[in-house]
Structure formats: C-alpha cells, structure tokens
Amino acid sequence: MRQPLIMGNWKMNGSREEGVQLAKALADGLNAGSQEVAVCVPFVYVSDIRGALASSPIALGAQNVADQASGAYTGEISAAMLADCGVKYALVGHSERRSYYGDTSQSVANRFCQAQKQNVIPVLCVGETLEEREQDRTFQVVDEQLDAVIDAAGIEAFANAVIAYEPVWAIGTGKTASDEQAQEVHQYIRKRIADRNPAIAEKVQILYGGSVKPDNAKGLFAMPDIDGGLVGGASLDAKGFLQICHSV
Numbered sequence: 001m002r003q004p005l006i007m008g009n010w011k012m013n014g015s016r017e018e019g020v021q022l023a024k025a026l027a028d029g030l031n032a033g034s035q036e037v038a039v040c041v042p043f044v045y046v047s048d049i050r051g052a053l054a055s056s057p058i059a060l061g062a063q064n065v066a067d068q069a070s071g072a073y074t075g076e077i078s079a080a081m082l083a084d085c086g087v088k089y090a091l092v093g094h095s096e097r098r099s100y101y102g103d104t105s106q107s108v109a110n111r112f113c114q115a116q117k118q119n120v121i122p123v124l125c126v127g128e129t130l131e132e133r134e135q136d137r138t139f140q141v142v143d144e145q146l147d148a149v150i151d152a153a154g155i156e157a158f159a160n161a162v163i164a165y166e167p168v169w170a171i172g173t174g175k176t177a178s179d180e181q182a183q184e185v186h187q188y189i190r191k192r193i194a195d196r197n198p199a200i201a202e203k204v205q206i207l208y209g210g211s212v213k214p215d216n217a218k219g220l221f222a223m224p225d226i227d228g229g230l231v232g233g234a235s236l237d238a239k240g241f242l243q244i245c246h247s248v
C-alpha cells in the first residue's frame, strides 16, 4: 500500500510573512490522516517556513536543486545546502524549469542524482505539452523524460524518489486531465518502471499535477495509480489546500 502524498508548490509567490502565515494555517488545520503533506517553498524562505512548521508533520520541499555538488555556480542552490536546511524533497524537471530556463533531460538527471546523494528525495516531474498530446506523443515524451533519469541514476534509485505526472496543458490553465486521462498515463509510467523492476514500481509514488482543486481532487486521488497530487495555484490558499489534503 503506497502512502498518499500531497505536495504544494508555491512557485514564485508570496512574501515571507504570507508564507509563514500560510504554513501556520496548514499546520493548525491539517487533520491527522494516512497522507503525507509537503510544501515546496521559495529557497529564500526555507528557514522561515521550517520554523513555522516546526511542530507539524508537514514536510519541507524545494522547487529545484543544482545539477552540481558545489563550486563556482553563481545563483545555484546545492542539495547539501537544502539538506542542511531541513529540506526533505526537491522538485526536478518541473515543466516551467524545462521550458523557461532550459533544463535539459541531462541536467534534470544530474539534479536528481545530486539530490539523492544528500538524502533529499527528488520529485521527478514529467509530462507532455498540448501539441505533443495532439500528435499522440504523450507516452513517447514521458518515456524520454523518464529514461534520461533511469539511465543516469539506475532503476534502483526510484526506490527513494517520487514521480509527478504533470501534463503541461493542465498546469495553471484550469483544465484538468480527466480522472481516466491521468490514470492512463500513471498506469503507463508504473508499467514502464515495472518492466525494469516490479517491486520498485509497486512502491513508487506517482503524483498528478495540473489544476488540482478542492472539487476535482477526490476523483483523481481515487484512481488506482494516482498516489496524490502536486498542487500549484490551489496550494496558496490554506482552506482549499487543506480540503485537497483531506480528499485522500
């Protein structure tokens, strides 16, 4: 049985004070349940949010991690620095990183490996654009994004990683994949992992991301291969995010 995981991704939003208030509201409002909850916050607020979450089970995540261990890489944040600040998860390969900042499959694979070396759990984001879906290339795109990491890190690395399927056309658009559309790709990803290692496939959490809201979370999370959500916009509102967390 896989533990459900609900992860908020605050992206580049909010002030320090707003982040602390949001974290405190989540800590106060979260009912004990079977699910794990995490928030991926802006790097500069990691320590403040860590303080606000101190007495809660909510885990801390980062939105990216450097593809190198240390050195002259101006502006980058290493996995060791994240670990040092109590960060448990780091997103790698979010579509906004791939499309706006040129993160390649190779650099995503390097980020994944760097995170694992420091015991930060990488959350590998994969997903197709609308154009790719319309060209019937969804599975091919997901294969390429997954394989780059499997080739670099080895399939065993997925025993300690999370995958997030995020169709780019559903991110921040209000258009959610239907429960069945999302399940189809999640099942495909799990099968792809199972072809190499069935035990790891059974265990790996695969989250859905793309306009998850309080009113669609329950249906998505009820699908057999959807183990929770990576929630963007709706994670900025404590009441709505808590409703999503309580939907599993």
Ligand SMILES: O=C[C@H](O)COP(=O)(O)O
Residues within 6 Å of the ligand: 009, 094, 166, 170, 171, 172, 173, 174, 209, 210, 211, 212, 230, 231, 232, 233, 234
């Ligand atoms: O990381 C989260 C995803 O990009 C989804 O964002 P969204 O819930 O605003 O569509």
